[in-house]
Amino acid sequence: DAKTTQPNSMESNEEEPVHLPCNHSTISGTDYIHWYRQLPSQGPEYVIHGLTSNVNNRMASLAIAEDRKSSTLILHRATLRDAAVYYCILRSANSNSGYALNFGKGTSLLVTP
Amino acid sequence: NAGVTQTPKFQVLKTGQSMTLQCAQDMNHNSMYWYRQDPGMGLRLIYYSASEGTTDKGEVPNGYNVSRLNKREFSLRLESAAPSQTSVYFCASSEGVTYTDTQYFGPGTRLTVL
Numbered sequence: 001d002a003k004t005t006q007p008n009s010m011e012s013n014e015e016e017p018v019h020l021p022c023n024h025s026t027i028s029g030t031d032y033i034h035w036y037r038q039l040p041s042q043g044p045e046y047v048i049h050g051l052t053s054n055v056n057n058r059m060a061s062l063a064i065a066e067d068r069k070s071s072t073l074i075l076h077r078a079t080l081r082d083a084a085v086y087y088c089i090l091r092s093a094n095s096n097s098g099y100a101l102n103f104g105k106g107t108s109l110l111v112t113p
Numbered sequence: 114n115a116g117v118t119q120t121p122k123f124q125v126l127k128t129g130q131s132m133t134l135q136c137a138q139d140m141n142h143n144s145m146y147w148y149r150q151d152p153g154m155g156l157r158l159i160y161y162s163a164s165e166g167t168t169d170k171g172e173v174p175n176g177y178n179v180s181r182l183n184k185r186e187f188s189l190r191l192e193s194a195a196p197s198q199t200s201v202y203f204c205a206s207s208e209g210v211t212y213t214d215t216q217y218f219g220p221g222t223r224l225t226v227l
Contacts, residue, residue, distance in 0.1 A: 101156070
């Protein structure tokens with residue numbers, strides 16, 4: 001299975017943009033890139049997903065490199081409530097295990113006032 | 114809508130005791146999951162139920178059993194608890210089991226086995 005690599009931690013100031021990177025150099029053509037986040041003492045929640053094109057929703061934007069070997073989750077204006085662990089997860093459209101959410105260690109985002 | 118609910122929120126067991134963790138969802142989802150999260154780690158899948166009447170093993174099923182009681186409820190049972198099962202347990206549900214189905218998580222059950 002293709003793996004993802006994320007920095008252990010990042011820090012941001014409140015109200016500034018945050019760019020969370022994810023490397024997935026062995027991604028296959030049918031792997032979708034999903035992002036979930038986990039706020040302190042809560043269960044994970046879905047953030048965004050994409051295949052090739054950049055994606056936007058009310059929570060964040062996802063920028064995918066042209067070769068798809070890396071992607072970046074963008075929080076346009078970080079708030080204190082965005083302090084969480086962010087997980088970059090690949091899900092295959094071409095296998096019976098598409099349900100699988102393979103959580104790694106993620107990136108712990110600290111937001112300071 | 115309450116989403117995914119889990120009971121209890123906290124539990125302390127002694128080695129060898131048994132217990133059942135309860136999970137219910139009110140989103141009319143077909144699929145449900147049980148994960149565990151150890152300190153400083155990501156979640157790992159224990160069991161899942163693709164649809165009512167079916168259950169399958171995930172990555173770490175040893176020491177656990179599950180029951181899909183009906184479409185709403187999916188329980189996780191520890192028959193003889195061990196200290197290695199000290200963890201936070203999360204239940205999740207989704208419309209289906211495809212690569213685009215978003216999983217919705219409950220608040221978790223924090224279990225300590227002494």
